[in-house]
Amino acid sequence: MLKREIGQAFAPGHITGFFEICDDSKNPMLVGSRGAGVCIDKGVKTSVQLMPKNIQKQIKIQINTNPMRVESPKIRLRRIKTQFADCSTRVSQEVVNMLIEPIQRSIRARQINLLIDHEVEIPIGCGLGASGAGALSLALALNHLFGLGSSLEMGQVAHRAEIKCKTGLGTVSAQFTGGFELRKEPGAPGFGVVKKLKISEDYRVVCLVVKKMPTPKLLVDKQLKKRINENGARALNLFLKEPTVEGFMKVSRDFAESVGLISPNIRKILAVTDKNGIVCSQAMFGETIFAIVHQSLAPKLSEIFHRIAPNPHWIINAGISREGASVLEWRRQ
Template identity: 35%
Template sequence: MEFAQAFSPGHVTGLFSIHESDNPLASGSLGAGFCLSEGMTSSVEFHHGSEDLFILNSETSLELPVSRNVVKHFFRRVGQKRKSFFTIRHSTRLPVGCGFGTSGAGALSLSLALNALYGNPLSFLEAATLAHVVEVELKTGLGTVIGETFGGFEIREAPGAPGVGRLANFSYDKDLNAVFLVYGPLSTSTVLKSPSIKDRINLAGATLRQELQNDPSVEKFLRLSQEFTYQSGLLPNRLLGVVEALARSEITASMLMFGDGLFTLVPSARLEQTLSAFRLFRGAGNVFSCLIDPEGGHVTDVH
């Protein structure tokens, strides 16, 4: 085999609480979110250069620490010595760094592709766990990978890597659409360095997650995600005004965690109306929609 490719859905978190541990396998978050039909496709193939070549959306990049560490962790985990270098390509149509789980999706899809290229020395869950560990160690994610591993809507009931943490999926209509208004990235490091903000996040996240567990549904998830947006104190004033204006059009919108933008969920019959409402506030931002991914990360090609 000379080439392998895998896909991981993007992921949106509606509410969460942070659970850190000295053991990356046990670190993670509790909360709830959903996977997107859009995501990250990663391919890996051998090449004869003197170092690995990383390409993101057709642009060569030297600054992809998550991908570099996935490769390093893979060979350490399987106990093999590297005999060649790779060309690794990542492609996504999602905005990077804006709360769509693209870092986790890149880690998961690359780990699955590397594993397939070498004849699957790791199980599916072991390859997914490797991606989670890289995300935790680099502080680029906590609960994204476990959600992206299984797809659909999930409630994360116990923190940790896939196979260590625990989640429960809940049902949704197949014509459900996620609609987004995105202005750009939002720095998480500054936000999460504040003990008072972390305390508010954890209190709100734990309370609202328990409420969702008692009666899981898409409608309740959306309402509680908006409540989390308010209670956590994370919502910038600009987004607050948009949320309130959309509410007057009977659209329940919540903040992307973490991105400078909003999301909602609507059936296909209301999609165009909702897109039009979001476009009223677009400015220099981006408005788009996609479906829900039911499958999670998976290998798409090996040859």
């Protein structure tokens, strides 16, 4: 049964400063990461609408109004072009695949004609959690429209989809929770342990995005995983001694240096921000520099990024999303 005309939800972007990969379990609900990061108030808003039955059976996914038609009920992987990057819609497809049968039962019909619209405010594949935000906002929007279960269950669906697609580990649990967070134990929402940390309303997150990194390839690199886990465990122990914004930025930078993913371009920019007394680090995973700074410093850091960044680039000055993912009430215009 339909609950409303359109289901809508928002999930924030997320930046991981340091982490430890925890993927030994065969249960995807227990796979994830330990580490820390911050959710930003820019992310992905997803709208879902059931289309008339008299059109051809399809599921149509749009990212920033660029359409893509895929078959129902099982969706084939294709690729589309967005204004940010050449990106895969595989995670969204996986979420729909996991929920297609409950949707069919909800409306008592096998033919599903869905329009899914992702409004993406953040670059994709650049360490800002766009895949997790897309998956989580889609699951919540589908639930908003069809009444499929609890928000927690939808968070678990999004987590499973991201784990399967290898686009992230602990991102969904962090985005489900919101704020400046510490992931104490790995796993999906309801399985992992995520703690919100105190942070003043006066802080902003400023990012310089240079280019994307291939998260799925990086997550299966055995040598990189070894370096991440050795340094991630140490970083977590250090951060627990000083669980503040300043402690987080310092530990995140040390982690990024130790893991060895800093490119020459990023190194040059970090040298300038260091000279200006602003501790920045690299988002995991992306060729993206970020810092959590007092709002009085945000314009200065943005100006530095504008002045020294290579082209093309993308600068984000965002607030902190303190409440995490949520459904949105749609109103007819």
